[in-house]
Amino acid sequence: MPELPEVETVVRGLREPLVGRRIDGVWYERAKVIHTPSAEQFSARLMGQTVQAITRRAKYILCVLDHDILAVHLKMTGRLYVSDGPEAGDRWVRLRLQLDNGQQLCFSDARRFGRVYLASTVEAIAPGLGPEPLEDAFTAAVLRERLAGRHKAIKALLLDQSFVAGVGNIYADEALHHAGIHPERAADSLDSAEAERLHGTIRKVLQAGIDYQGASVNWYRKPDGSKGESQDHFYVYDREGEPCLNCGQPIIKTRVAQRGTHYCPQCQPKR
Numbered sequence: 001m002p003e004l005p006e007v008e009t010v011v012r013g014l015r016e017p018l019v020g021r022r023i024d025g026v027w028y029e030r031a032k033v034i035h036t037p038s039a040e041q042f043s044a045r046l047m048g049q050t051v052q053a054i055t056r057r058a059k060y061i062l063c064v065l066d067h068d069i070l071a072v073h074l075k076m077t078g079r080l081y082v083s084d085g086p087e088a089g090d091r092w093v094r095l096r097l098q099l100d101n102g103q104q105l106c107f108s109d110a111r112r113f114g115r116v117y118l119a120s121t122v123e124a125i126a127p128g129l130g131p132e133p134l135e136d137a138f139t140a141a142v143l144r145e146r147l148a149g150r151h152k153a154i155k156a157l158l159l160d161q162s163f164v165a166g167v168g169n170i171y172a173d174e175a176l177h178h179a180g181i182h183p184e185r186a187a188d189s190l191d192s193a194e195a196e197r198l199h200g201t202i203r204k205v206l207q208a209g210i211d212y213q214g215a216s217v218n219w220y221r222k223p224d225g226s227k228g229e230s231q232d233h234f235y236v237y238d239r240e241g242e243p244c245l246n247c248g249q250p251i252i253k254t255r256v257a258q259r260g261t262h263y264c265p266q267c268q269p270k271r
């Protein structure tokens with residue numbers, strides 16, 4: 001699933017073609033793609049609104065309109081792009097918004113898990129999201145406070161969007177590796193030096209992911225259809241059995257919080 005760096009890359013790629021455009025038409029394949037409000041209200045409210053800004057909260061792409069926020073969650077296989085119409089060979093377009101310059105915003109989604117939302121606030125779309133890890137307000141002290149009293153495995157907590165927003169399976173594994181922390185450690189067992197390290201590596205791996213324009217391990221593509229390069233720089237994710245880039249030990253794959261989890265047994269001891 002696209003995580004913060006992938007969603008941020010999509011957001012940056014959509015600004016140029018979308019900001020300032022007016023929505024003149026709405027087409028959807030099935031009403032189910034529209035999470036909120038009803039499909040009829042969604043279409044009626046969107047018509048005539050102009051895109052003022054494109055931004056991101058957690059893993060949601062947010063189009064700030066005159067009176068509403070249009071949010072898109074890509075889930076497993078969602079793609080969002082602007083073109084003259086669906087790309088050749090794209091059989092998975094579920095929603096299209098006609099723009100005033102003749103182009104279309106296409107939401108393509110093979111598995112149909114992705115959803116769009118229209119509401120006046122982000123909180124109405126996704127209540128209870130945790131802090132944005134790349135914002136200045138997310139300090140090491142904030143992370144330490146949030147870890148206190150949490151007995152869950154640290155990996156599971158990092159995946160919890162109410163704990164910290166935007167981190168998913170890839171960047172959780174990478175951040176824990178760089179911090180030298182075993183993914184099954186109880187969150188409140190981290191000492192303050194470990195919490196400080198983890199704070200730094202969460203930010204480092206997410207920023208690097210953005211700089212590499214996301215990880216094209218599955219369906220994720222940039223809005224222009226090209227692949228990101230983050231996957232070429234993984235230390236542990238998707239590297240089961242390959243040598244650790246720090247110590248040479250084979251990377252282990254296990255399951256934590258029902259998710260495939262990769263770590264180095266030497267660099268990330270369980271203690």
Ligand SMILES: [Zn+2]
Pocket residue numbers: 244245246247248249264265266267268
């Ligand atoms: Zn290692």
